[in-house]
Amino acid sequence: MNKYLKNLNRIEFVVTMACTGKCRHCSQGEHRSSENIDKHSAADAVRKIAGEYDIESVMTFGGEPLLYPETVFEIHKAAREMNIPKRQLITNGYFSKDSDKIKLVAEKLAESGVNEILLSVDAFHQETIPLEYVKMFAQAVKETDVEIKVHPAWLVSPQDENPYNIKTKELLADFNVMNIETAEGNVIFPSGNALVYLSEYFDLSKETKNPYDEDPYDVKAICFSANGDVLGGNIHKKKIEEILTDYLPK
Ligand code: SF4
Incomplete structure (x- = not known):
């Protein structure tokens, strides 16, 4: 086991x-790429990693992950097979306008083993995402046994009374x-679009620590990019076991 990953969970x-x-608060900036991770490689990586490390949770997000629902299903099926207890999906809930498709995806998420859905709803998402279809999806999930919560992005803090937060609360x-x-949601971090469109809300004279940064000497969470990159390697070019063994902090 790689000593820098001993607490990977x-x-x-x-x-x-x-x-x-x-979204004008999106930390990923403009979404110009439509890259998506290969479902078989991703599911295989879950099995291999969970075979070696004590993994407590698997989370799928994007972009909008439900544009590739089969990939989400395969990843969570593998997580359930490996007895990983927490299997989460973060989605904006808008991937189709077809009510039958929306219902089917909700049912298949439940079948695949997803046990928590965090639905991104707030003033920022709803500037471009129609609420009608998000509610249709939320209702379809409610009819399964999967837990669903709304997961807002707050500007400055959940308590701050700026116009975005007021709209979000409505x-x-x-x-x-x-x-x-x-759910608790998250506070918008100044990067990507947020830095371009919402800069007046941030004190840029101070350095803000990204809450998602990992200690490279004690990695607890690893994140696969849509192109397969992870821990300085790529699962489409190198076996995940080797990527884990060869990982060195930079
Ligand atoms: S839905 Fe999420 S990933 Fe897509 S633009 Fe908005 S914040 Fe970014």
Whole structure:
């Protein structure tokens, strides 16, 4: 076992960089690429990593991961097979306008073993993502046994009374009426689009630590990019076992 990964307990996948949203707070910037990770390689990586490390959670996100639902299903099936207890999906909920397809995807997410869905709903997402289809998806998930929560992005802090947060609270209330709770969400970090469009809300004279940065000497979570990159290697070019063994902090 690689000593720098001895506490590894979480695997994350950026399923695709393609997205149905164009959010002005997006930390990934403009979504010009439609790259998506190969479903078989991703599922195989889950099995191999969980065979060696004590993995507690697997999370799929994007871009919009449900543009490639089969990949999401395969990753979570592998996670369930390996007895990984927490199997999460973060989605903006807008991947189709077809109610039958929306229902089918919700059912297949449940079948594949996803046990928590965090639905991105806030003033930023809803500038470009129609709420009608997001609610249709949320309702379809409610009809399964998968837990679903709304997961907002807050500007400055959840308590700050800026116009975006006020709008976000109104949107969340709509979902609370559907018996969908609000998760903690996250506070927008100044990078990507947020730095371009929302800079007046950040104190750029101070260095802000990215909350998602990992200690390279004690990695607890690894994240696969949509092109297969992970820990300085790429699963389409090198076996995941070798990538894990060869990892060295930079
Ligand atoms: S914040 Fe999420 S939904 Fe919005 S553009 Fe970025 S990845 Fe897409």
